[in-house]
Amino acid sequence: MKFAASKTKIPNMIIVVIIVSLVVSATLIIMMKHNNIDVQTNTDFVNVFSQNSKQSYDADYFSTIQDLIVEDDIKFALGETIFQDKSLSKSGKTACISCHKINLAGSDNTTLSIKDSGSLTTVNTPTLFNLSKSNMFLTDGNTLTFESIFTNQQSDHFSMLGCTIHELANKISNDSRYQLQFQKVFGDDVSIRLILESLKYYIFNLTSPNSKFDVLLSGHIPALNENEFEGYMIFKSHGCVTCHHGERIGGNILQNINNKSALEFDRYLVKVPALRNIEATSPYLYDGSVNDLPQVIRIMYGRQLNRSYINEDILKIEAFLKTLTSEKFKVKQ
Numbered sequence: 001m002k003f004a005a006s007k008t009k010i011p012n013m014i015i016v017v018i019i020v021s022l023v024v025s026a027t028l029i030i031m032m033k034h035n036n037i038d039v040q041t042n043t044d045f046v047n048v049f050s051q052n053s054k055q056s057y058d059a060d061y062f063s064t065i066q067d068l069i070v071e072d073d074i075k076f077a078l079g080e081t082i083f084q085d086k087s088l089s090k091s092g093k094t095a096c097i098s099c100h101k102i103n104l105a106g107s108d109n110t111t112l113s114i115k116d117s118g119s120l121t122t123v124n125t126p127t128l129f130n131l132s133k134s135n136m137f138l139t140d141g142n143t144l145t146f147e148s149i150f151t152n153q154q155s156d157h158f159s160m161l162g163c164t165i166h167e168l169a170n171k172i173s174n175d176s177r178y179q180l181q182f183q184k185v186f187g188d189d190v191s192i193r194l195i196l197e198s199l200k201y202y203i204f205n206l207t208s209p210n211s212k213f214d215v216l217l218s219g220h221i222p223a224l225n226e227n228e229f230e231g232y233m234i235f236k237s238h239g240c241v242t243c244h245h246g247e248r249i250g251g252n253i254l255q256n257i258n259n260k261s262a263l264e265f266d267r268y269l270v271k272v273p274a275l276r277n278i279e280a281t282s283p284y285l286y287d288g289s290v291n292d293l294p295q296v297i298r299i300m301y302g303r304q305l306n307r308s309y310i311n312e313d314i315l316k317i318e319a320f321l322k323t324l325t326s327e328k329f330k331v332k333q
Contacts, residue, residue: 061236061245064217065130065276065326067209072201075185079202082195088171089116090162096199099125099160105208105277105329111288116162124288126273127281129326132204133247134274139286141254141271146200151192165192208277208326216323224323231320234313239305248274249324255304279322280329294318 070076082088086095094116100106106128112120123139137143149157150165158165172178173190182190185198213232215223224232235241244250251274270286283289284296294314301309 061241062213062217062249063247064214065133065207065209065211065247068132068205068207070205072185075198075201076205078181078185079198079200081181082172082199083202088161088163088168091116094161096160100128102206103329105129105280105326106206107281109282111283113160115160121160123286124283127277128203129206129208130248130274130276131206134251136252136254136271139270141269146204147196150196165195169195208328210327211276211325212323213320224320227316227319228323229320231313231316231318232323235317235320238301238307238313240300240317243272243304244275249276250274275321276324277326277329279325293321297321 083096083100086093086098089095099108099113099121101108106126108125111124112122113125114120126139131137131146135144137146137149143149143152158168161168163171169190169192172195178190182188182194186194188194212223212228222229235244243253243255246252250272253272254269255272256269273286278284278293282293283291284293285299290296290299297314297317298309301307301314
């Protein structure tokens with residue numbers, strides 16, 4: 001009797017397993033269609049997503065960029081005014097925003113930027129977004145605080161405006177509009193310290209959240225399509241994450257960009273660029289010599305990874321890198 005009873009239960013169990021499997025499969029398909037992912041022929045892609053947890057994507061290498069809430073609107077506005085004020089430059093024609101355009105993710109889409117004097121910068125203008133997440137500044141990475149970008153004589157960025165920080169402070173101090181604003185924000189007179197505090201507050205509140213990659217890191221799986229996700233896996237497995245990791249996907253370590261010998265290593269150390277919004281911040285490399293994103297990836301394979309590649313992998317990594325673009329700067333197709 002026991003044997004007979006077990007024979008009648010087995011088919012029922014099989015039916016239950018089949019029904020559960022169909023429900024799970026249907027749920028995955030609905031989720032993927034909702035995210036515009038082709039589900040016709042890619043069972044491997046479904047398996048990769050179903051077998052991996054959120055932690056396997058971000059715990060070791062990445063974290064999301066959070067949208068900051070500006071707590072002091074008046075202080076933010078003061079920093080923004082200084083950032084955009086061309087009258088503070090020697091010629092009256094240049095401001096911080098001349099090179100760091102907000103609508104271009106803090107870059108200017110030119111090979112080298114033009115200083116107030118008319119001469120060119122020595123490096124391509126980097127993005128200012130998410131700078132609060134950085135532990136070093138400027139190309140050589142030797143500037144460890146925001147304030148020292150301006151207070152160090154050799155790196156005084158107000159030279160871009162054709163003046164020193166002291167000359168700029170004098171201009172602001174003699175402007176009645178700024179005098180009122182500083183009293184309103186700080187209850188104090190204009191000073192170099194408060195000028196830099198205002199600028200820092202404004203710039204450090206420039207963030208670029210809500211990229212497709214942030215959606216993935218937040219646990220909404222699958223957020224990337226097949227090509228993007230495969231590019232992400234290649235990005236990790238081929239070693240790109242050695243340099244490009246953290247919240248900004250780079251920007252926190254120094255690397256030997258020219259692939260020089262060990263004896264020359266320190267002479268050529270530069271800060272690894274952050275890759276967020278890379279789609280919107282061409283041209284690339286420190287001299288701005290390359291406009292094409294796939295070409296930069298090819299260069300990095302030879303120069304940094306020292307390995308061969310197939311073009312299909314390059315295009316998949318490009319697709320992944322474009323998922324790092326915030327909705328604020330998404331390039332219209």
